[in-house]
Amino acid sequence: MPDTPGKPVLLTGASGNLGRVLARELAAMGWTLRLTDIAPFPDPLPHRARFVRADLGDGLAILRQAEGCGAILHFGGVSVEQPFETVAGPNLRGLYHVYEAARREGARVVFASSNHSIGFHERPPGSAGPPPAGAQGSEAKLDMDCAFRPDGYYGLSKAYGELMGRLYWDKHGVENVNLRIGSCFPRPTNARMLSTWLSYADLVRLCAAAVTAPRTGHCVIWACSANPATFWGKDHRDRIGWQPQDSAEAFRAELEGVVSGDPVEERYQGGAYCAVEYSRRTPSPRDPFALE
Numbered sequence: 001m002p003d004t005p006g007k008p009v010l011l012t013g014a015s016g017n018l019g020r021v022l023a024r025e026l027a028a029m030g031w032t033l034r035l036t037d038i039a040p041f042p043d044p045l046p047h048r049a050r051f052v053r054a055d056l057g058d059g060l061a062i063l064r065q066a067e068g069c070g071a072i073l074h075f076g077g078v079s080v081e082q083p084f085e086t087v088a089g090p091n092l093r094g095l096y097h098v099y100e101a102a103r104r105e106g107a108r109v110v111f112a113s114s115n116h117s118i119g120f121h122e123r124p125p126g127s128a129g130p131p132p133a134g135a136q137g138s139e140a141k142l143d144m145d146c147a148f149r150p151d152g153y154y155g156l157s158k159a160y161g162e163l164m165g166r167l168y169w170d171k172h173g174v175e176n177v178n179l180r181i182g183s184c185f186p187r188p189t190n191a192r193m194l195s196t197w198l199s200y201a202d203l204v205r206l207c208a209a210a211v212t213a214p215r216t217g218h219c220v221i222w223a224c225s226a227n228p229a230t231f232w233g234k235d236h237r238d239r240i241g242w243q244p245q246d247s248a249e250a251f252r253a254e255l256e257g258v259v260s261g262d263p264v265e266e267r268y269q270g271g272a273y274c275a276v277e278y279s280r281r282t283p284s285p286r287d288p289f290a291l292e
């Protein structure tokens with residue numbers, strides 16, 4: 001298990017599903033946490049934690065919350081597909097406030113990005129079935145430096161968040177770890193999640209490694225468990241010393257028939273988000289710059 005961070009860690013989005021898991025588990029590991037969210041914190045406050053209600057749109061409040069912190073786990077903001085105007089405040093302007101606070105404190109940002117920043121990549125051939133015995137299968141998998149192909153305004157805001165990290169690293173030396181989270185739930189619930197599921201325990205270990213790694217620079221990690229049917233290949237996990245330990249494969253028999261029947265949803269990695277307000281007559285080309 002990684003060391004306890006030397007300075008307090010700010011967790012935004014602390015009242016959300018993943019924020020609550022992280023608050024509970026990281027506090028249990030002895031971390032000193034500063035929790036913040038626009039919504040009240042619904043659980044008993046963990047040991048050594050402080051909670052302050054704040055809006056990501058309030059730059060001064062975010063600066064204050066980050067004072068003295070060595071890292072910001074940024075899990076706040078809109079976490080599902082929504083109209084542009086709903087996404088823009090928290091996920092674009094709010095993200096800027098988080099990065100400005102990190103710059104002032106010399107803190108590292110661990111950003112809850114999402115698979116929806118690349119959701120319009122097609123699923124690899126054969127990904128619906130079990131992986132062939134002994135297959136490495138890495139040729140068909142997406143590496144972390146693939147093109148962004150956001151599948152909605154939410155995914156677009158996550159691509160922007162990753163690029164904000166790129167900018168603040170290149171211009172200000174602010175370190176940042178961008179977690180392209182697949183589907184982080186207590187358990188997988190459909191066939192797609194046999195590829196995309198991230199267990200809560202793997203998430204906690206991932207965030208702990210991202211905060212405590214000696215150096216990260218700007219890096220990107222596919223945040224899913226060790227699922228043999230994963231869509232995703234190379235990333236920077238070795239840099240932070242993280243390896244997932246859980247797998248969705250145990251749920252295959254129960255879930256492989258759980259598909260939507262929607263051809264857009266089933267074609268692309270982002271699943272249902274791709275089908276929201278989809279209006280093309282024919283699918284876009286696999287190569288992002290091709291005409292056909």
Ligand code: 15L
Nearest residue numbers: 079080114115116182183184
């Ligand atoms: C996400 O980014 C969402 O926050 C989550 O609610 C799921 O929809 C997940 O992606 C997913 O793709 O399954």
